[in-house]
Amino acid sequence: MTASGNPTARRPQRDEVVDVLIIGAGPSGSVAAKHLSAAGFSVITLEQGHMPDRDLYPGRRPEWELVSQKRWHPNPNVRDLPRDYPVETSESDINPLMFAGVGGSATLYAGHWTPFTPSDFRVKTLDGIADDWPFTYEELFPFLDQIEHEVGVSGMPGNPAYPPRGNFPTPALPIGKVGRKAASGLDKLGWHWWPGTNAIPSIPYNGLNACVLRGTCMTGCPEGAKSTTDITFWPHAIKNGARLVTGARVRHIEVDDRGLATGAVYIDEHGRERRQKARVVIICANGIGTPRLLLLSASARFPDGLANSSGLVGKRLMMHPFSAVLGVYDEDLESWRGPFGQTIDCYQFYETDEKRGFVRGAKWGAMPTGGPLGAMSFVGTKIFSDREATIEDAWGASLHQVVGRRFGHSIVWGIIGEDLPEETNRVMLDPVVTDSDGIPAPKLQYRNSENTRRLLKFHVDRCVEAVKAAGAIEIVVVHEVRDTGWHLLGTCKMGDDPKTSVVNRWGQSHDVPNLYIFDGSTFPTSAGLNPTATIMSVALRQTKHLAAERRNQEAA
Amino acid sequence: MSTKLDDALRRTFLAIADVLIPEAEGMPMASQVGVGGEILDRMLALRPDLREAFLRGLRAAAGKPPAAAAETLNRDDPAALGAIGLVASAGYYMSAQVRELIGYPGQESRPADPDATPEYVANGMLQQVIDRGPIFKPTPK
Numbered sequence: 224m225t226a227s228g229n230p231t232a233r234r235p236q237r238d239e240v241v242d243v244l245i246i247g248a249g250p251s252g253s254v255a256a257k258h259l260s261a262a263g264f265s266v267i268t269l270e271q272g273h274m275p276d277r278d279l280y281p282g283r284r285p286e287w288e289l290v291s292q293k294r295w296h297p298n299p300n301v302r303d304l305p306r307d308y309p310v311e312t313s314e315s316d317i318n319p320l321m322f323a324g325v326g327g328s329a330t331l332y333a334g335h336w337t338p339f340t341p342s343d344f345r346v347k348t349l350d351g352i353a354d355d356w357p358f359t360y361e362e363l364f365p366f367l368d369q370i371e372h373e374v375g376v377s378g379m380p381g382n383p384a385y386p387p388r389g390n391f392p393t394p395a396l397p398i399g400k401v402g403r404k405a406a407s408g409l410d411k412l413g414w415h416w417w418p419g420t421n422a423i424p425s426i427p428y429n430g431l432n433a434c435v436l437r438g439t440c441m442t443g444c445p446e447g448a449k450s451t452t453d454i455t456f457w458p459h460a461i462k463n464g465a466r467l468v469t470g471a472r473v474r475h476i477e478v479d480d481r482g483l484a485t486g487a488v489y490i491d492e493h494g495r496e497r498r499q500k501a502r503v504v505i506i507c508a509n510g511i512g513t514p515r516l517l518l519l520s521a522s523a524r525f526p527d528g529l530a531n532s533s534g535l536v537g538k539r540l541m542m543h544p545f546s547a548v549l550g551v552y553d554e555d556l557e558s559w560r561g562p563f564g565q566t567i568d569c570y571q572f573y574e575t576d577e578k579r580g581f582v583r584g585a586k587w588g589a590m591p592t593g594g595p596l597g598a599m600s601f602v603g604t605k606i607f608s609d610r611e612a613t614i615e616d617a618w619g620a621s622l623h624q625v626v627g628r629r630f631g632h633s634i635v636w637g638i639i640g641e642d643l644p645e646e647t648n649r650v651m652l653d654p655v656v657t658d659s660d661g662i663p664a665p666k667l668q669y670r671n672s673e674n675t676r677r678l679l680k681f682h683v684d685r686c687v688e689a690v691k692a693a694g695a696i697e698i699v700v701v702h703e704v705r706d707t708g709w710h711l712l713g714t715c716k717m718g719d720d721p722k723t724s725v726v727n728r729w730g731q732s733h734d735v736p737n738l739y740i741f742d743g744s745t746f747p748t749s750a751g752l753n754p755t756a757t758i759m760s761v762a763l764r765q766t767k768h769l770a771a772e773r774r775n776q777e778a779a
Numbered sequence: 780m781s782t783k784l785d786d787a788l789r790r791t792f793l794a795i796a797d798v799l800i801p802e803a804e805g806m807p808m809a810s811q812v813g814v815g816g817e818i819l820d821r822m823l824a825l826r827p828d829l830r831e832a833f834l835r836g837l838r839a840a841a842g843k844p845p846a847a848a849a850e851t852l853n854r855d856d857p858a859a860l861g862a863i864g865l866v867a868s869a870g871y872y873m874s875a876q877v878r879e880l881i882g883y884p885g886q887e888s889r890p891a892d893p894d895a896t897p898e899y900v901a902n903g904m905l906q907q908v909i910d911r912g913p914i915f916k917p918t919p920k
Binding site (some may be wrong): 282283285286287288289290292293303340341342344345348349359360361379381383384385386393394395396397398403406410413415416417418425426433434435436437438439446555559560561570571573574593594595596613614617618619620622623624626627630631 | 798799800803805825826828849853864865869873881885886888889890891893897898899904905907908909911912913914916918
């Protein structure tokens with residue numbers, strides 16, 4: 224295949240055969256669309272959601288906390304909007320969180336920018352479990368560095384949890400009273416902490432405004448200061464000639480007699496079935512949406528689902544089990560102030576120490592707690608209160624006491640534990656539930672492992688020590704929070720052996736050579752870190768390789 | 780069944796809201812900040828998903844002593860009590876009077892100076908972390 228034009232080429236028309244069809248306009252799909260269109264490919268992206276309207280984000284309005292528990296909740300089953308697809312979770316310990324729209328689930332993320340560390344790419348070598356990645360931290364770093372300059376990351380260089388590196392494109396955001404209080408406990412114990420690195424610029428950058436510390440990052444940023452690809456990538460991609468079709472829900476991918484992908488069938492927002500033909504198809508639909516689509520694309524030639532000769536499509540789902548520690552302090556910490564992205568983080572116990580009775584580790588991120596309803600809740604879910612409580616315990620004078628004690632005085636430590644891949648944790652198609660277009664919904668089977676339980680228990684215990692060291696007057700621990708599946712990884716494993724992986728080291732399907740996957744579903748392991756930085760870096764790496772190898776690309 | 784919120788249902792709501800959010804700890808009770816008026820309509824308009832459980836709870840509580848009705852709902856229909864409590868508390872904490880009392884200005888814009896030297900740099904706090912040295916495991920050779 225050769226790219227059909229140059230960056231100023233005519234924008235492809237809907238239904239025209241294009242060089243590249245991208246499915247999903249989230250972080251990875253946006254990277255591919257921008258850079259492939261810049262390289263001269265004709266590109267169409269199908270996105271089931273719409274372009275976000277910043278004016279609809281509720282952060283500036285007084286009802287912010289109320290609507291964050293429904294319309295802007297990260298769980299699609301809670302939001303229950305027509306553009307979301309439902310996920311059957313009755314056999315899952317964790318609810319997956321996501322958002323359908325240009326910018327993807329990052330629309331509702333906190334902007335934590337925590338690249339995977341060197342050991343995360345070598346789990347098998349270092350710990351004797353799971354798998355190594357087919358490339359190293361050092362090989363990925365140049366792509367990370369470029370992505371950070373496109374995203375507009377803010378941060379402080381010199382973090383001893385990472386190899387030495389250069390400056391971030393914008394200075395670190397203030398850590399505020401919350402960050403200083405959280406750091407004080409870690410300092411007393413001699414433990415690591417570092418000012419948070421966030422996908423939120425501190426100065427105007429690449430179409431983004433500077434953060435104003437409003438603290439409503441997780442319901443969409445009304446300032447346009449949280450980096451999402453609707454702002455930072457799509458204006459460039461569209462200028463390059465890429466076409467973005469929103470409200471387009473892909474039903475399945477089609478193949479020809481040779482087993483090559485020819486494009487996709489999708490339902491447009493008026494309910495009409497359409498067909499988009501392409502020479503190359505790239506799926507960027509997240510760790511649940513991507514295997515769902517491959518399983519939906521089963522055919523006589525691929526009876527177990529497309530690209531699934533390994534049998535691994537949908538398996539090895541990793542969602543990052545998460546525990547939370549709420550620390551309450553006498554001092555006024557103004558803990559409704561932003562950014563909600565981590566003020567500081569702690570990697571003290573990130574690496575494996577076998578004496579602890581488990582392998583791998585977790586990152587802790589210190590976050591503010593929002594408004595008065597946040598005294599009992601975290602990101603729209605009431606977790607810091609007892610659901611079995613009596614009226615007397617949960618309401619009445621107790622309510623005033625709890626809000627008086629916690630509001631403005633609290634810090635939430637979010638503990639993200641590394642989730643190890645297990646084939647029993649998986650995505651399937653539900654035989655009953657469908658989305659609003661009648662397409663089968665995904666069903667999850669997912670259980671936290673013994674390693675996870677031990678890991679989180681250890682980290683919670685250490686975190687409580689740090690919270691006490693900072694002088695907490697009240698501590699609330701919530702183990703294994705259910706509504707925390709922000710990170711959907713691992714269900715289309717990347718590797719060199721077609722028998723044990725779905726795609727190769729460049730994201731190319733072993734079975735269908737013009738079908739690629741660029742999202743987090745390809746991750747062999749999950750790290751114990753928020754993955755967006757690594758998802759976008761890997762997507763850039765794979766995109767550049769696809770562009771460089773265009774003349775060798777087999778196409779339908 | 781009608782989903783209209785008549786005066787009797789509003790009175791039931793206010794009575795239960797005052798049980799849930801009483802005058803105590805220097806704070807006013809729910810009815811004193813007007814959660815039964817326009818704020819109630821606004822809350823239900825913002826969260827129409829709550830309306831069914833909210834009305835179900837109020838109808839079950841109608842004519843009963845509010846404290847006992849709240850206890851019964853908490854035991855027999857926690858979703859209904861949860862809807863009533865969320866509508867009451869969300870409206871309560873949106874009240875300007877309550878926000879003033881708890882010192883909450885709302886989620887306001889407070890831009891920071893990006894060029895200011897962070898306190899943790901100026902006071903040497905971060906240098907202590909740096910001085911403890913690298914904590915990552917390098918890529919094995």
